[in-house]
Amino acid sequence: MSTSPATVVILGTRKGLFFLTGDGERSSWALSEPHHLGNIIQHAVVDPRNHTRLLAATRTGHLGPTVLRSDDWGATWTEAITPPAFRSGERLERSLDAVFWLTPGHADEPGVWYAGGTPQGLFRSEDGGDTWATVDGWNDHPMWETWAEFPYQGTPDGAMLHSVIVDPRDPKHLYIGLSGGGVFESFDGGADWQPLNEGTAADFLPDPDAEFGHDPHCVRLHPARPDRLYQQNHCGIYRLDRPHDRWERIGDNMPADVGDIGFPVELHPRDPDTVWVFPMDGTEVWPRTSPDGRPAVYRTSDAGSTWMRQDHGLPERGWFTVKRQAMTTDMADPVGVYFGTTSGELWASADLGESWRPIARHLPEIFSVEVAHVDGGFGSS
Amino acid sequence: MVRIPTPLRSYTGGAAVVEADGTSLAELLDDLDRRHPGLRFRAIDEQGRLRQHMRIFVNREIERDLETPIGPGDDVALMQALSGGCDRALDRGGEGPPAPGAADQPRVTVTPM
Numbered sequence: 448m449s450t451s452p453a454t455v456v457i458l459g460t461r462k463g464l465f466f467l468t469g470d471g472e473r474s475s476w477a478l479s480e481p482h483h484l485g486n487i488i489q490h491a492v493v494d495p496r497n498h499t500r501l502l503a504a505t506r507t508g509h510l511g512p513t514v515l516r517s518d519d520w521g522a523t524w525t526e527a528i529t530p531p532a533f534r535s536g537e538r539l540e541r542s543l544d545a546v547f548w549l550t551p552g553h554a555d556e557p558g559v560w561y562a563g564g565t566p567q568g569l570f571r572s573e574d575g576g577d578t579w580a581t582v583d584g585w586n587d588h589p590m591w592e593t594w595a596e597f598p599y600q601g602t603p604d605g606a607m608l609h610s611v612i613v614d615p616r617d618p619k620h621l622y623i624g625l626s627g628g629g630v631f632e633s634f635d636g637g638a639d640w641q642p643l644n645e646g647t648a649a650d651f652l653p654d655p656d657a658e659f660g661h662d663p664h665c666v667r668l669h670p671a672r673p674d675r676l677y678q679q680n681h682c683g684i685y686r687l688d689r690p691h692d693r694w695e696r697i698g699d700n701m702p703a704d705v706g707d708i709g710f711p712v713e714l715h716p717r718d719p720d721t722v723w724v725f726p727m728d729g730t731e732v733w734p735r736t737s738p739d740g741r742p743a744v745y746r747t748s749d750a751g752s753t754w755m756r757q758d759h760g761l762p763e764r765g766w767f768t769v770k771r772q773a774m775t776t777d778m779a780d781p782v783g784v785y786f787g788t789t790s791g792e793l794w795a796s797a798d799l800g801e802s803w804r805p806i807a808r809h810l811p812e813i814f815s816v817e818v819a820h821v822d823g824g825f826g827s828s
Numbered sequence: 829m830v831r832i833p834t835p836l837r838s839y840t841g842g843a844a845v846v847e848a849d850g851t852s853l854a855e856l857l858d859d860l861d862r863r864h865p866g867l868r869f870r871a872i873d874e875q876g877r878l879r880q881h882m883r884i885f886v887n888r889e890i891e892r893d894l895e896t897p898i899g900p901g902d903d904v905a906l907m908q909a910l911s912g913g914c915d916r917a918l919d920r921g922g923e924g925p926p927a928p929g930a931a932d933q934p935r936v937t938v939t940p941m
Contacts, residue, residue, distance in 0.1 A: 509882060510882075511873060513866070513869070528865070532874040535874045537875075542877065
């Protein structure tokens, strides 16, 4: 077994979870057998505080949602004793349809995880994902019924709470994204929240200066510059540099014939100015495929002032979608970039997006793509 | 005795039929969860409602009210409802009982045990 760090891509798909293991050079890849075949794996995330721990948000077409944990790279799995759920008997009679998003907590809180759901609930575990409780400050916030989509859910796949972000400097400073609803921020560990949407467009709302109701698709905070956030929104690409609270539409600098609509926005792990997006067609009836069916990643290396098309190796024509959790970057040098498609292909670049090749095909619809580097080789702990 | 559909048998060690006690469906499900932790929440949501694609049959009659009384001799089956994909088994005379409730649930077929 190789002793160099293996690069492991964790794929959450409509039909199960897969590991794709690369060698140290990221040149050859091996696909695992499916784990939990037939189960919907919405999001599978490795714990950065414990690289052998993996949590997966799952459900099936029939069964309710739950969270699975593995501490041995999928050799064994343990289901949450108390999965995320709304409080029984509550006034709104909410029922969690899906765990949509998982986020590990702060480095100083090694057992803490957050989960975002459909409907748009927020849940927290303090024991590594075994038991979950509602974050009452959000779920019972006096404005929740106004901010969240409930009971009517206008978002096509159901309203979801995503992009749970923990400030690496302060475990009580949190951000969340609601599709639809907007970005919200808490400074007290989730006890209270306020909207953070100034500057973002909401072309589907009559009020151009609406305080909430927006549709962030994916929000990322840069770990090397925690005052910087990027957002791929239903209506544009944005950057926010705190302490300012007005988002700047950096997507206006994208080519006009491509536009700045999409789902994911992914970060260079060390350079806060470098970001990747995967534009999609948001015209007319919103096909959500690449503009003109010509798949391309776009990268900025100057925080959004200019964008570079990166399509070398990608098919000339293609009609897939890349979902908000289905793109990521690794920690290697040069940085690797990965995206999974709704048509079950996993594309990778080992050179900052300059060139692409498929490293897995014929998979189920890909919902999430995450990467970990495993010392001592994949499978050892 | 309660019949368990395939998606929930990971909770029962693979058993298709398990024991559980109770004087109502709700009590039966609570006891089922005590014996097989985690099973109930996958079929019944946190507000005590049967999940959208699950069905319970008592003596082959569909039952949605979890407060329904049950007795020692009642045949209780927890089943998954499908909108497609399982009726081929019925077409070829699949194992288990005929599709209970199918007549009054024309758009839903029921997985044979």
